[in-house]
Amino acid sequence: MTDATATNGSGAPGRPRKSSLLTVDDRTRARNRAETRFKAYGIAAILLGLSFLLVLVWSILSSGLPAFSRNVVSLDLTVTQEQYDAAEEQMFKTAAYEDLLINSLASEMGESVNPESIERILGSSGNTLRSYYTANENRLGETVTFELPVSSRVDGYFKGRISREGQANSSFLTPEDIDLADEMREEGIITTQFNWQFLTGVEASDDNPVAAGIGASVVGSLYMMIVVLVLSLPIGVAASIYLEEFAPKNRFTDIIEVNISNLAAVPSIVFGILGLAFFIQFAGLPRSAPLVGGLVLTLMTLPTIIISTRASLRAVPPSIRDAALGVGASKMQSVFHHVLPLALPGILTGTIIGLAQALGETAPLLLIGMVGFVALKYPGTVSEGFLDSNSAMPAQIYTWAARADQIFYEKAWGGIIVLLVFLLTMNIIAIVLRRRFERRW
Amino acid sequence: AVAQSRDNVQIAGSSTVLPYASIVAEAFGENTDFPTPVVESGGSSTGLARFCEGVGEGTIDIANASRPIRDSEIETCAANGVDEIIEVRIGYDGIVFASQIDGPEFGAFEPSDWFMAIAAQVPVDGEITENPYTSWSEVNGDLPDAEILTFIPGTRHGTREVFEENVLLQGCEDTGAMEAFIESGMDEDGAEEACMTVRTDGVSVDIDGDYTETLARISSNPNGVGVFGLAFYENNTDSLKVATMGGVEPSTETIASGEYPVSRPLFFYVKKAHIGVIPGLKEYAQFFMNDQVAGAGGPLANYGLVPDPELADTQALIENETTMSEM
Amino acid sequence: MDDLRLTERSVDQKATKISAKNVQVYYGDTHAIKDVDVEIEDKTVTAFIGPSGCGKSTFLRCLNRMNDTIDICRVEGKIAIDGEDIYDKRVDPVQLRAKVGMVFQKPNPFPKSIYDNVAYGPRIHGLAKNKAELDEIVEKSLRRGAIWDEVKDRLQAPGTGLSGGQQQRLCIARAVATEPEVLLMDEPCSALDPIATGQVEELIDELRSNYSVVIVTHSMQQAARVSQKTAFFHLGNLVEFGETGQIFTKPEDPRTESYISGRIG
Amino acid sequence: MDDLRLTERSVDQKATKISAKNVQVYYGDTHAIKDVDVEIEDKTVTAFIGPSGCGKSTFLRCLNRMNDTIDICRVEGKIAIDGEDIYDKRVDPVQLRAKVGMVFQKPNPFPKSIYDNVAYGPRIHGLAKNKAELDEIVEKSLRRGAIWDEVKDRLQAPGTGLSGGQQQRLCIARAVATEPEVLLMDEPCSALDPIATGQVEELIDELRSNYSVVIVTHSMQQAARVSQKTAFFHLGNLVEFGETGQIFTKPEDPRTESYISGRIG
Amino acid sequence: MSPFWIFVVIVAVAIAGYFGARQRAFASGSGDIRNLHSLPNFYGMNALLAGLIPALLVLGLWSAIQPIAIKQSVQGIILEAEPELSSGQLNLEMTGVQRLAEGLDAAIDRGVLQQSEVLEMSAENNDLRAELGEMGIALTGAVTPVQLDAAQRYLGILAYGDRMRAIAVIALSLIGTGLAFWRTDKDFRARNSVERVSRALLLAAASIAILTTLGIVLSLIFNTVEFLRAYPADQFFFGTRWNGTSQLGLLPLLWGTLYISVIALVVAVPIGLFAAIYLSEYASRGVRNFAKPALEVLAGIPTIVYGLFALLTVGPFLLNVFGGGGALGVDWMSGATAVMTAGLVMGIMLIPFVSSLSDDIINAVPQAMRDGSYGLGATQSETIRQVILPAALPGIVGAILLAASRAIGETMIVVLGAGAAARLSMNPFEAMTTVTTRIVSQLTGDADFTSPEALVAFALGMTLFVITLGLNVFALYIVRKYREQYE
Numbered sequence A: 001m002t003d004a005t006a007t008n009g010s011g012a013p014g015r016p017r018k019s020s021l022l023t024v025d026d027r028t029r030a031r032n033r034a035e036t037r038f039k040a041y042g043i044a045a046i047l048l049g050l051s052f053l054l055v056l057v058w059s060i061l062s063s064g065l066p067a068f069s070r071n072v073v074s075l076d077l078t079v080t081q082e083q084y085d086a087a088e089e090q091m092f093k094t095a096a097y098e099d100l101l102i103n104s105l106a107s108e109m110g111e112s113v114n115p116e117s118i119e120r121i122l123g124s125s126g127n128t129l130r131s132y133y134t135a136n137e138n139r140l141g142e143t144v145t146f147e148l149p150v151s152s153r154v155d156g157y158f159k160g161r162i163s164r165e166g167q168a169n170s171s172f173l174t175p176e177d178i179d180l181a182d183e184m185r186e187e188g189i190i191t192t193q194f195n196w197q198f199l200t201g202v203e204a205s206d207d208n209p210v211a212a213g214i215g216a217s218v219v220g221s222l223y224m225m226i227v228v229l230v231l232s233l234p235i236g237v238a239a240s241i242y243l244e245e246f247a248p249k250n251r252f253t254d255i256i257e258v259n260i261s262n263l264a265a266v267p268s269i270v271f272g273i274l275g276l277a278f279f280i281q282f283a284g285l286p287r288s289a290p291l292v293g294g295l296v297l298t299l300m301t302l303p304t305i306i307i308s309t310r311a312s313l314r315a316v317p318p319s320i321r322d323a324a325l326g327v328g329a330s331k332m333q334s335v336f337h338h339v340l341p342l343a344l345p346g347i348l349t350g351t352i353i354g355l356a357q358a359l360g361e362t363a364p365l366l367l368i369g370m371v372g373f374v375a376l377k378y379p380g381t382v383s384e385g386f387l388d389s390n391s392a393m394p395a396q397i398y399t400w401a402a403r404a405d406q407i408f409y410e411k412a413w414g415g416i417i418v419l420l421v422f423l424l425t426m427n428i429i430a431i432v433l434r435r436r437f438e439r440r441w
Numbered sequence B: 001a002v003a004q005s006r007d008n009v010q011i012a013g014s015s016t017v018l019p020y021a022s023i024v025a026e027a028f029g030e031n032t033d034f035p036t037p038v039v040e041s042g043g044s045s046t047g048l049a050r051f052c053e054g055v056g057e058g059t060i061d062i063a064n065a066s067r068p069i070r071d072s073e074i075e076t077c078a079a080n081g082v083d084e085i086i087e088v089r090i091g092y093d094g095i096v097f098a099s100q101i102d103g104p105e106f107g108a109f110e111p112s113d114w115f116m117a118i119a120a121q122v123p124v125d126g127e128i129t130e131n132p133y134t135s136w137s138e139v140n141g142d143l144p145d146a147e148i149l150t151f152i153p154g155t156r157h158g159t160r161e162v163f164e165e166n167v168l169l170q171g172c173e174d175t176g177a178m179e180a181f182i183e184s185g186m187d188e189d190g191a192e193e194a195c196m197t198v199r200t201d202g203v204s205v206d207i208d209g210d211y212t213e214t215l216a217r218i219s220s221n222p223n224g225v226g227v228f229g230l231a232f233y234e235n236n237t238d239s240l241k242v243a244t245m246g247g248v249e250p251s252t253e254t255i256a257s258g259e260y261p262v263s264r265p266l267f268f269y270v271k272k273a274h275i276g277v278i279p280g281l282k283e284y285a286q287f288f289m290n291d292q293v294a295g296a297g298g299p300l301a302n303y304g305l306v307p308d309p310e311l312a313d314t315q316a317l318i319e320n321e322t323t324m325s326e327m
Numbered sequence C, D: 001m002d003d004l005r006l007t008e009r010s011v012d013q014k015a016t017k018i019s020a021k022n023v024q025v026y027y028g029d030t031h032a033i034k035d036v037d038v039e040i041e042d043k044t045v046t047a048f049i050g051p052s053g054c055g056k057s058t059f060l061r062c063l064n065r066m067n068d069t070i071d072i073c074r075v076e077g078k079i080a081i082d083g084e085d086i087y088d089k090r091v092d093p094v095q096l097r098a099k100v101g102m103v104f105q106k107p108n109p110f111p112k113s114i115y116d117n118v119a120y121g122p123r124i125h126g127l128a129k130n131k132a133e134l135d136e137i138v139e140k141s142l143r144r145g146a147i148w149d150e151v152k153d154r155l156q157a158p159g160t161g162l163s164g165g166q167q168q169r170l171c172i173a174r175a176v177a178t179e180p181e182v183l184l185m186d187e188p189c190s191a192l193d194p195i196a197t198g199q200v201e202e203l204i205d206e207l208r209s210n211y212s213v214v215i216v217t218h219s220m221q222q223a224a225r226v227s228q229k230t231a232f233f234h235l236g237n238l239v240e241f242g243e244t245g246q247i248f249t250k251p252e253d254p255r256t257e258s259y260i261s262g263r264i265g
Numbered sequence E: 001m002s003p004f005w006i007f008v009v010i011v012a013v014a015i016a017g018y019f020g021a022r023q024r025a026f027a028s029g030s031g032d033i034r035n036l037h038s039l040p041n042f043y044g045m046n047a048l049l050a051g052l053i054p055a056l057l058v059l060g061l062w063s064a065i066q067p068i069a070i071k072q073s074v075q076g077i078i079l080e081a082e083p084e085l086s087s088g089q090l091n092l093e094m095t096g097v098q099r100l101a102e103g104l105d106a107a108i109d110r111g112v113l114q115q116s117e118v119l120e121m122s123a124e125n126n127d128l129r130a131e132l133g134e135m136g137i138a139l140t141g142a143v144t145p146v147q148l149d150a151a152q153r154y155l156g157i158l159a160y161g162d163r164m165r166a167i168a169v170i171a172l173s174l175i176g177t178g179l180a181f182w183r184t185d186k187d188f189r190a191r192n193s194v195e196r197v198s199r200a201l202l203l204a205a206a207s208i209a210i211l212t213t214l215g216i217v218l219s220l221i222f223n224t225v226e227f228l229r230a231y232p233a234d235q236f237f238f239g240t241r242w243n244g245t246s247q248l249g250l251l252p253l254l255w256g257t258l259y260i261s262v263i264a265l266v267v268a269v270p271i272g273l274f275a276a277i278y279l280s281e282y283a284s285r286g287v288r289n290f291a292k293p294a295l296e297v298l299a300g301i302p303t304i305v306y307g308l309f310a311l312l313t314v315g316p317f318l319l320n321v322f323g324g325g326g327a328l329g330v331d332w333m334s335g336a337t338a339v340m341t342a343g344l345v346m347g348i349m350l351i352p353f354v355s356s357l358s359d360d361i362i363n364a365v366p367q368a369m370r371d372g373s374y375g376l377g378a379t380q381s382e383t384i385r386q387v388i389l390p391a392a393l394p395g396i397v398g399a400i401l402l403a404a405s406r407a408i409g410e411t412m413i414v415v416l417g418a419g420a421a422a423r424l425s426m427n428p429f430e431a432m433t434t435v436t437t438r439i440v441s442q443l444t445g446d447a448d449f450t451s452p453e454a455l456v457a458f459a460l461g462m463t464l465f466v467i468t469l470g471l472n473v474f475a476l477y478i479v480r481k482y483r484e485q486y487e
C-alpha cells in the first residue's frame, strides 16, 4: 500500500482516507447518481412498456367492447304449414322466410310502415327461422317469440357508430328508417342485450354481418394451440437439451445451431409455403384443417422455444452438474433432475412468447387455407376438430378487418379482446409455474 | 377404414370476389343439403395457381378472380391436366374515387385530372418534365386548392390495372400527353408505359392492403383521395364522399349500362373435371348465378355487385358445362 | 471482559474501529446471532473462531452490510465504524463496502480474466489514473495475494479456470486491490498450502500497520499466529473476546477452554 | 519407490485398487499433470499433498472421469480400477462414478432441501427399498458427515442456506450416502473447525475398513493423522509417493523435504 | 383395426411390459433393488420403449405406404379398362372409387350389407346409387362396373392390409416387449439402454430443425430457379429499383428491411434490457410478478393491432412533430407512414422478447457473483453492467437475435406503418418497405402466377434466408468469442 502511493509520487489517487460514512464523498455521489440514473432508466423502461400496453389495451377495449352487445327485435311470429311448405318449395328458401318475417313485423307496426324499411332494419334472419322450423315442425301454426338481431346499420346507429347524416346517400338505411327504428326502440320492440352470439357464433358473410361470431374460430385456435403445445414444447426442449448438454461440439452441431437461429428469422409466410408443400401436397393432409395449421405454427414456434431454452440451460452453473455427476447420476439424470428444473422459468418464458406469437399469426394460415370464409360449424368429435375445415382467431380478425361493413371492424376489435383473454388464460398456468420455479443460487 | 374423401366445395382466390363468394357460400349451405363451401382468400394469382395445380381431391374446385385468366395460366393449367375450365363472369365491380366526408369538395374528376396529378412525367408547356404539381387546382381550376395526396391500389392489385388503363391512359390521351411522349422519341409501348408510370415522390401512395387501409389513411389525411370498390364505398357513406368520373356518378345503374368508365368484371373458374366428383360443385355454380342471387335485388347486388346484363347466357353456360375452349 | 479490553487499550493506545452493540441477526425465524457486543480496534488483527455454523460468517457479513443482499436476513442492534452507525439511513452501503473490504468463504472469481478480476475494484473506485497505474496496482495486488508468479503469464485467462487455492488467492488480491480500511476475511487460507498460507499471513501482518483486519479461521494456530485479539463464537453467542494470548492460554469461559482443547464442536 | 511399495504391499497384503500409468492431463495447451504413475491400494487412505495449483484436484478428477465435463480438458495415459481401464470405451462413466464417489473442493449442494440432497444418490441408485429405509440412510449419512445434530430439525430447509462448513459436511454426507467403493475427497475439512475435522477424520478411518479413500489436504498434520500412503505433487509432477510415515520422516526427494519443512510453495 | 385401436393395443402391451419387466427385475434381484444394475423403473421403461417405438414406427410407415400401394393396385384396374386416362383423370376416377368404397364401407359399418355381399356385388343388378342414397350416402354419379370392381378391390386390399397391419404392429410390439422382458435381469444395463434411446430421441428432435430448413429450401428453390430464368439475376440482386412489376431490384427492399429492423431494435433493446434489469435486480417480487407477464402481453397482441396503431396514432403523431409545420418546424416527414413509424411500433412489440428472456437469464446468474462485486464496494448498477451482464451475455444475445429475427419477419406493421414504397433513402421519415411484406404482397396479389412478378416472392424468400443465415453465423462467432462462463 505505502509503496504504491510512493511510486505514484503525488498524493494517492482515489478515495480520501478516513472519510465519514455519513457524508457521501464526491466520487460516491457521482456513482450514486449514475446508480439512480440507471435505476431510473429501468423504471422508465418498465413504465414505458406498461404505458404502451395501456394505450394499446385501451384502444382495443374502446373499439372492441361494443361488439359484446347487440340490439334485437322481439317479435311474435306465426308460421302456418302452408307458408312453410311454400317456402320450402323455393330455391332461395331463406329469403322466403325473411319475407314472412318482414310482413309480420310490418303488419305489427301498422299500415303506414313501408315493408322495405322493415327489411332494412332487420338483419338477415331467414336461416334462423328456417332452422327453427325444420327442427320443430310441430310449432308450425303456433305463435313463437323470436329475438332477432337488427341490421348492422341500425345496430351501428344505436351504438353511435353511424350517424343519421351519414346515411343521407346510403342505399342501406334512410333517415326515415332511423326514425322508425327509434320508434321501435321506444316501444320496446328493439332492446339491447349481451351479445352471446358473438362469443358462440360462427363466421357469417357480408349479407348477415350482425350474426358473425368468433366462437368457431376460438375452437379452431384452441385445436391449433393444442397441437403447437403438445409438439413444440417437448420437441423444443428435447432439441435444446441435446444441443446444449449432449451434442459433441463439432461442425454438425454448429450447423444445427445456426440453422435454428436462422429459422427464427424466416418470415412466417414462408412457413406457410412449406406447410402447403409438405403437409398438404406431399403428406395429403386436408386443407384448412387446424391440425395442419398447428403443425405449421409448431415449426414456426420451435426456434423461439429452443433459443430461450438453450439460453436458460446454459445459465445453470456447471457446479450443479458436477455435483450430480459426482454422486453417480448419469448425464441424462443430471439434466432431468437438476438442470432442467432450474432452467424451467426460461423455458416457460420461451413457451409463453412462442405461443403468443403462434396464436396471433395470420400469414402462414393464408396459404394453408385458414384465411377466408371458413368454419361454419362446430366440430362434432375430437378428430373432426383437428381435421375439419376451420379458421383461427387471428385469421378471422384479419378477414373481418378487411370487410367493408363497419360492424366487422368493431367485431375485429372484439375478436382481439377475445384473443387476448384466450392468451392470458393460456399463459396463466405457465406464469404461475414459472413463479414457482424461479430461484437464485 | 376408408380414408374420408372430401365432401365440400373448395374455393380460393381474389379477395375482391371473396365477399360475394362468401355470401353465396353461406346461402348455399343454408338452403341446400350440401355442406357450406370453404372460400379462401389470398389473391387471384394464388387462387389460379392452386386451381391449376392439377385435378383431384387435393386441389381446389373453383378459383375466384378479379381479372380474366391469362393465356399463360391456361397453358400451365393444361400442362397440369386442368384443360376443361368453365369461366363464369359474376358481374362488375365499379371503381370509385372518394375522399373524406369533411374534406375538400372534389365533386367531379376527369381522367385527365388524375393523369396530370399523379403521372411521373407530364408535359408542361409542350415540354416533358417531372410532375411539378402539388395542388389539385393547379391541375384543373375547377378543383379545390387542396394538396394532391392519392391512395391508389398497389401494383399487385387487379384494380390497379383497371385504374391505369381506364383512368391514367385515358387521361394521357385526353391531355395529349400521349402524343407528346411519342413526339419526344418514345415508341408506342414506351409512351403507354410512361402514361401509366406513377410519380414516386410520396404524392401518390400505393396501398398494398385492402380498402380498409385506404379508408384508415383517408380518415387521417383530410386531403387524401382514395380508390375504392363501389361496394366498399356504399358501405361507408358516412365517412366517405364520392366524386364523379368523366361526369358520371358511380352507381349500380351507370356501371351496368357502361356509362361509368371505370369498372371491371369479376369471375370465377370451375374445374369441369370435378363436376360429378365433388358433391355440390355444379349446384353451387348454379345457385351463385341464379337470378334470385346474382340478379338485381339479390343479396349480391344489395351488397354492391353490379349484376351482369348477360346473366342468362352465363346460366346456360353453367347448365351445359361449356368450357372456355368450347366457346 | 470489559476490564480486559480497557487494560489492553490503555496499553496499545489503539482507537476502536468497529463497535457492535447488542447485535441480533435472524434468518427468517432462526436466531443466528444473539446479542453480540464487540469492539474491534484499528491497526489490529482480530480473529473470529468457533465451531462451524456458529455464526462467524453471519456476523462478519453484518460488518459491511453484505447481509442486505439476503432477503430473509434481518439485523438488529447497533454497529458503528469510527463511531458512525453503519445501519444509519444516511449511510451508503456502497461507500461502506469500499471502506470495509471482504474476502468470501467460497472463492467467487468473476467470469472474467484474472487481470479484470483484480482491476475491477480499482476501476470502479477510480484508483488508477491510467492504464500503467492500473497495471501496477494489479501486479502489486497479485503479489500481495501470493499468486503473481503462478498467473503472471496468463493474466488474460479466465479467473474461473484456476485451481481452488488459486481462486482463493485471487479473491484476496481482488479485495486488497481496492485498499479498504478494514478487511474482512472469511477463512482466507482454507484452501491454501502452508507456504501460501504463510504468505497470506505475512500480508495480513503487513496490512495491520495501517488497517484493521478481521479474519475468520478454524485454525487455532493461525489465530494465534496472526491475531492480536480473538473472539470466540458459539451457537450464535459471543462467548469470549480478548487478547489472543489470553484467550489461548487462560480462557475465562469453560466453553472456550473446551473448544480450544478440542472438546466441543 | 517401487521397492518401497513392494515391501509395503507384502506387509499389508492389500490389493491395488486404482493404478494410474503415465497419466498426462492438458487444459487446452497447459500441461497440468505430467506423467504420473501411482497405485492406490484398497482399504487404505491415500493423501495427496502439494502446493496450491500443483494438480491435485485435476488428478483426483481423473480418477472418476469428472474431467470429462470440462471441454478443454484432455487426459492421456491409463487409469485402471480393479484392473479395468476406466477410459475404455465400454466403461460407463456413470457406473464408475457411482463406484468412485467424490467430495468437491468447493461445496456445491443442490438447490434442494437438505434431505433431498442426501437422498438423491440413494434414490437414483436404488439403495433404499422404501421411504423408511431412505430416511435411515439419510440420517446415517448425515451423522457420518457430522452434521446431523445441526440439521435434524430442518431437513426440509434448502441446502444452500447452510454455513460454509455445514455445506461442506452436507456434501460429505451426500457422497457417503451412495456407499462408493472409493471416495475421493478434495480438501474435505478446509472449512471445518477442529472438532468437525476430527469427526470427519474418524469417518475416513471408519471408511477405510471397507473402502479406499483418497484425500487432498493442505494440512500435513491431517495427512499424517489419517493416511497410510501419501503422494506429493509439485508443478504437475508426482514427486514422491510412499508410506506416510516414510514421506514425513525421511522423504527421498529434496522437494518433498523442503515442502514439508515449509520452504517451497 | 383402425390405427387408433392399434395404438391403444400397443400402448397397453407396452404398459404391461413396463410393469412386467419391473416385476421381473425385482424378482431377479431377489426383491431387493440394491442388487439391480439400474432402478426398476428403467427396466420398465426399457420394455415400454421396446414395445412402443419400433411398433409405432412401423405403424406410421405402414399407414403412410398402404394407401399408396392400394392406389397403385386399384389404378391398375381402372387403367386396364381405360388405358388412355391422363394422370389427372385417373386421380379423379380414384376419387370416385374412393367415394364409392367409402359408401360401401359405411353400409357394412351400419350392418346394411355384409363384407362378403359387397365383394360379390355386381354393378348390373344393383342400383347402388339409389341404395346408398337411401342410407344417406351420396354418390355423385352412376356407378360403372369398372368403378365397382375397383371399389371392391379397394375394400378387399384395404381389409387385408388393415388386418396385416394390425397383426404386424401388434406382433412387433409383443416381440419388442417380450425381448426386453426376457433380457430383463439384474445385470442388464437397463438405464444405459433407456438413455441411449432417449438420446436418440433428443437427437431426432434436434434434427427437426434441419429437416425444416431442408423443407423450406426445397419449397422455395424450384420457383426461385424459375424466377431467375425469367428475370435477369443481376438486375434482381443488384437492381436499385423496385416497382413490383417490371423492376424487381432487391436492394431497396433489403435496405428497408435493415433500416426498419435497426430502428425497431434501437427501441426494443434498451427498453427491453433495462426492463429486464429492473425486474430481476431492483423490482420487488410483487412488481415483478405483475410487470413481467404484463409486458409479455405486448408479444401476444396481434400485429394487425400494432399496424393500425402505427397508422392511426404513431404516424400522425410523428408527422405532427417532424412534418412540415410540425412542432419542431423541420420538414423531414411528408407522410404518416415511414420507416420511423413502423420501426417504433415494431420496437414496442419486441420489448417482451428482450425483456422476458433476458430477465430469466439475468436471474440465473449466481448470487455469489453479485456478492463478490458488492463486497468490493460496487454499486448495484456497476455490478450489473460489469459482472452480471457479461455473465448473462450469451443468453441476452440470444434474446436480441430472436427479436431481430422477428423484426425481419414481420409484415403487418410494415404494411400499415411503413407504406409500400421501395426506396433507397437515408431519411428515416420516408416510406420504405421490406422483403417480407413484398413476399406476402407478391404472393397474394392478382397478377399472373407464372410471371416473374409472382415468382419473385420465392426468390425473395430464398435470398432473405441466405442473408439471415450469414448473419447468424456471424452472431454465433461473436457469442463464442465473448462468452463468459461462470462457476
Ligand SMILES: Nc1ncnc2c1ncn2[C@@H]1O[C@H](COP(=O)(O)OP(=O)(O)OP(=O)(O)O)[C@@H](O)[C@H]1O
Binding pocket: C160, C161, C162, C163, C164, C165, C166, C191, D027, D030, D032, D051, D052, D053, D054, D055, D056, D057, D058, D059, D070, D105
Ligand atoms: N478448468 C481449467 N481450465 C484451465 N486451467 C485449469 C483448469 N482447472 C485447473 N487449471 C489449472 O491446472 C493447474 C492444476 O489445477 P488443480 O485444480 O489441479 O490444482 P490443485 O492442486 O487442486 O490446487 P489447489 O490446492 O489450489 O486446489 C493449475 O495451474 C490451474 O490453474
Ligand SMILES: Nc1ncnc2c1ncn2[C@@H]1O[C@H](COP(=O)(O)OP(=O)(O)OP(=O)(O)O)[C@@H](O)[C@H]1O
Binding pocket: C027, C030, C032, C051, C052, C053, C054, C055, C056, C057, C058, C059, C070, C105, D160, D161, D162, D163, D164, D165, D166, D167, D191
Ligand atoms: N442464507 C441463510 N439462510 C438461512 N440460514 C442460514 C443462512 N446462512 C447461514 N444460515 C445459518 O445460520 C447459522 C450461522 O451460519 P454462518 O454461515 O454464520 O456460520 P459460520 O460460523 O460461518 O460457519 P462455517 O464455519 O461453517 O462457515 C448456521 O446455522 C446456518 O445454517
Ligand SMILES: [Mg+2]
Binding pocket: C056, C057, C058, C105, C186, D163, D164, D165
Ligand atoms: Mg462461514
Ligand SMILES: [Mg+2]
Binding pocket: C163, C164, C165, D056, D057, D058, D105, D186
Ligand atoms: Mg484443488
